[in-house]
Amino acid sequence: MDMRVTDGRHPALTDPGRYFVDQPAQSQFNVHRDLFRDAELFELEMAHVFEASWVYLCHESQLRSANDYYTTHIGRTPVVVLRGQDGALRGFVNACPHRGTRLYTARQGNAQVQMCPYHAWCFDSAGQCVKIKDQPQAGYAPSFGRQSHDLKPLGRLASYQGFVFGALPADVPALADYLGDARFFIDTFAQQSAQGMEILPGEVSYVFRANWKLQVENTMDIYHLTTVHSTFAKIVQQRGAREAAAAGADKVKAVNLGALAGQEQGTYTFPHGHTVFWGTDPLRENRALWAMRPDLLDRGVDPQQVEWMFRPRVLNFFPNIQFVDSACMQLRVIRPLAPDRTEMTMFCLAPRGEPAAGRRRRLRQYEDFFNASGIATPDDVACYEDIHAGGLGDAHSEWIQGFARGMDKVIAGPDSHARDIGIRPLESCSGVEIQDETVFRGFYREWLARMHKAGGAQPAQAAAGARA
Amino acid sequence: MTNVELLDQAQRLLFDEAAALDQRRWDDWLALYTPDCEFWVPAWKSEDVPTADPGGEVSLVYYDSRAGLEERVWRIQSAAAPAHRVLPRTCHAVHNVRLLGSNAGSLTVHATWRVDSYKEKAASSLFGFYDYLLTGQSGAWRIAKKKITLLSDCVPSYFDLYQV
Ligand code: FES
Ligand SMILES: [Fe+2]
Numbered sequence: 001m002d003m004r005v006t007d008g009r010h011p012a013l014t015d016p017g018r019y020f021v022d023q024p025a026q027s028q029f030n031v032h033r034d035l036f037r038d039a040e041l042f043e044l045e046m047a048h049v050f051e052a053s054w055v056y057l058c059h060e061s062q063l064r065s066a067n068d069y070y071t072t073h074i075g076r077t078p079v080v081v082l083r084g085q086d087g088a089l090r091g092f093v094n095a096c097p098h099r100g101t102r103l104y105t106a107r108q109g110n111a112q113v114q115m116c117p118y119h120a121w122c123f124d125s126a127g128q129c130v131k132i133k134d135q136p137q138a139g140y141a142p143s144f145g146r147q148s149h150d151l152k153p154l155g156r157l158a159s160y161q162g163f164v165f166g167a168l169p170a171d172v173p174a175l176a177d178y179l180g181d182a183r184f185f186i187d188t189f190a191q192q193s194a195q196g197m198e199i200l201p202g203e204v205s206y207v208f209r210a211n212w213k214l215q216v217e218n219t220m221d222i223y224h225l226t227t228v229h230s231t232f233a234k235i236v237q238q239r240g241a242r243e244a245a246a247a248g249a250d251k252v253k254a255v256n257l258g259a260l261a262g263q264e265q266g267t268y269t270f271p272h273g274h275t276v277f278w279g280t281d282p283l284r285e286n287r288a289l290w291a292m293r294p295d296l297l298d299r300g301v302d303p304q305q306v307e308w309m310f311r312p313r314v315l316n317f318f319p320n321i322q323f324v325d326s327a328c329m330q331l332r333v334i335r336p337l338a339p340d341r342t343e344m345t346m347f348c349l350a351p352r353g354e355p356a357a358g359r360r361r362r363l364r365q366y367e368d369f370f371n372a373s374g375i376a377t378p379d380d381v382a383c384y385e386d387i388h389a390g391g392l393g394d395a396h397s398e399w400i401q402g403f404a405r406g407m408d409k410v411i412a413g414p415d416s417h418a419r420d421i422g423i424r425p426l427e428s429c430s431g432v433e434i435q436d437e438t439v440f441r442g443f444y445r446e447w448l449a450r451m452h453k454a455g456g457a458q459p460a461q462a463a464a465g466a467r468a
Numbered sequence: 469m470t471n472v473e474l475l476d477q478a479q480r481l482l483f484d485e486a487a488a489l490d491q492r493r494w495d496d497w498l499a500l501y502t503p504d505c506e507f508w509v510p511a512w513k514s515e516d517v518p519t520a521d522p523g524g525e526v527s528l529v530y531y532d533s534r535a536g537l538e539e540r541v542w543r544i545q546s547a548a549a550p551a552h553r554v555l556p557r558t559c560h561a562v563h564n565v566r567l568l569g570s571n572a573g574s575l576t577v578h579a580t581w582r583v584d585s586y587k588e589k590a591a592s593s594l595f596g597f598y599d600y601l602l603t604g605q606s607g608a609w610r611i612a613k614k615k616i617t618l619l620s621d622c623v624p625s626y627f628d629l630y631q632v
Contacts, residue, residue: 200525360522
């Protein structure tokens, strides 16, 4: 069966390039405001960005036992990941083939057989239909027996280092090729414990009133840290002062943004729209992982990998998953709901077997910064909601020109840091105080390539940009 | 002291706290807590089960002293946090207050709550349960522990401590 999202329901844009001015030779990159507010465009990007290739689904630690399941979405499509009796993970559209009733309603659970609540067709944990209620005398035509009644499989499902990705179509690149050299940075998350990583219990979610791409921008944005998070930075400083006064009362030891600002930082742009930003933390002994550092080296983890584990890093994998490690590790999964509404689900990721004191501190660092009830993330959310209330509300404004920082510093290919660790980004930008914005282009160029692939014409100007 | 009198004293403290938050009398609010108080809003492990162990599971908010609350108050008043540029008007409704236990130095109290927030011409609400441990002596209780179970945990945008 062809799983492709066809263009019949959502015809491709005739000219997606009209949303961008991308002229590297003139150091010019602008984005049109309609990219964030057009309702028709939203449906197209669900079809061609989210439903046309790999998206992140879940972590293997969320399905540890046979018959465990986990529900999520690929774009607008409800999806369930199942661990079969044979231990294999499989992904399916979470809908009964009979009339389409949603089959798994809980976020996660365990079911050897799942019965549809409507007419009681039953499915095993490999997605096979094992029972059709009252079948013998029902008068089904012979053709019914020749049809498959199993769950509709995803085109592809694959894991990298325990992180599970799925795609609706089958004709997508191998996952390792899709993630490319940016895998180095996933390894800096995944290799922190010989026993592997786990998602800690307690999922946090919120729905914000802004376009999903504004949140992605925020994730790639170093420039905002010292303004948006100034109260966070001051609170961390005050805690430090209290600690000095009370000899060790700062049990959180959050990341000190003030100390990061003068240090070397940089960005990498990888094929397929993945981006990384990294910094230098002069207080890395405050990280919960510090206590495990000797074990990491003893275990033979590449010393370069270990060094990079202590750099603040933000990884954005196109289109829907972000790995953040500023103080502690966080996974953020984006689910766009409407042009101006996005659901964010967040997870605290930790090395298995971590000492209890480090685990406790990791949790406090996570809640402090990342929660929608914390003292940093709410300020990010307020800013991109204010973009909707501001520039996007101006029906007559057209171009956003907020992508200029670093334009004269960005280089094609790897910088010296990238060469040291043997990765080949498309573009690199590093230094002190640059707070680079060129990395946004990599995300938008992939967005544009997806739209073109869906059938849009390729204007010469955008093509020139994509090759630069 | 009868249980009716103790319940009345506990209710009065809960209502005082609600009023201090709704009226933005932050210092009065802080004064209701002991310096080594525990302030905890668990997250949820599943549809039915909140997290139970702040040492190993994610919380929405967890502080093991009043310092965390003081940081929040400083932040709200700093006028530098984008999330607090306009403070929502809030209205705490605290109801079904029950005295679950008492001894010479402490009271255990359960209540249900709903906080309506209103900002930029839009209303939203959060709701759940409170579990308090009050310590001190009759007539002068302070909050030693407060656990806020937030039932509506997929929140609109973000929230702060005055909205739960
Ligand atoms: S819809 Fe599932 S059995 Fe009918
Ligand atoms: Fe931020």
